[in-house]
Amino acid sequence: MKFFITALVLFALVGVAVAGYFYFLTPVEPNFVDIDADGQPLLFPDSSGSNGIVGSGGEYEAIQGQNGVVAIRADAIQESTVAVGTTTTAIGAEFGYPLSDDQKFVAGGFDKDFLIYFNRPQSTFYIYLQSEPLKEARELAESTFLSTLGIAEESVCELYVWVFVDENTNEFLAGNNFGLSFCPGAEIIP
Structure with missing residues (x-):
């Protein structure tokens, strides 16, 4: 009887672990959004009732957000895993900076004030500020981010x-998530 109860508990724990894996760790792949006759995405309004799109036309991609999906311009996330910011060597060869397979280039570059990339399995955008003053780099990155996504x-x-x-940019502020300056919960950059 003791073996039966132990086996049952073990089976239940394995079941919970498998269910947790599929619920929390399975990547959410965005789908392309259908566009209506006016060039607006269908079925993906934000909480205000508008679709949140600045401008119109083109194709949009649905990205998993905090409260559902958000439609962004389909060409905002490039399939390249090499950041456009390249370095030209003394012999004239250009070398791109590789991102991991899951990271897709959005804007900026390693030789710019910022680099923006998207991690598809995490459905997360990363804005890496690379120059000081950080406040100016953040403003430029945010402006570019908004125009690139088209929302x-x-x-x-x-x-x-x-x-x-x-740490190479600012050892005292490294490791913090500052957030976007216009979003709730953002930290002020000195």
């Missing part, structure tokens, strides 16, 4: 976004 600030705030610096 309003309210919709961008629904996305998962990390705004950060590393």
Whole structure:
């Protein structure tokens, strides 16, 4: 009887672990959004009742956000895993900076004030500030981010976004998620 109860508990724990894996760790792949006759995405309004799109036309991609999906321009996330920011060597060869297979280039570059990339399995945008003053780099990155995605600030705030610096840029502020300055919970950069 003791063996039966132990086996039953073990079976239940394995079941919970498998269910947890599929619920929490399985990546959410975005789908392309159908466009209506006016060039607006269908079925993906934000909480305000508008679709959050600035401008119209083109195809949009649905990205999993904090409270559902958010439609962004389909060409915002490039399939390249090499950041456009390249370095030209003394012999004239250009070398791109590789991102991991899961990271897709969005804007900026390793030789710019910022680099924006998207991690598809995590459905998260990362904005890496690479120059000081950080406040100016953040403003430029946010402006570029909004125009690249083609959506309003309210919709961008629904996305998962990390705004950060590393120790090479500012050792005292490294490791913090500053957030987007216009979104709730953002940290002020001095």
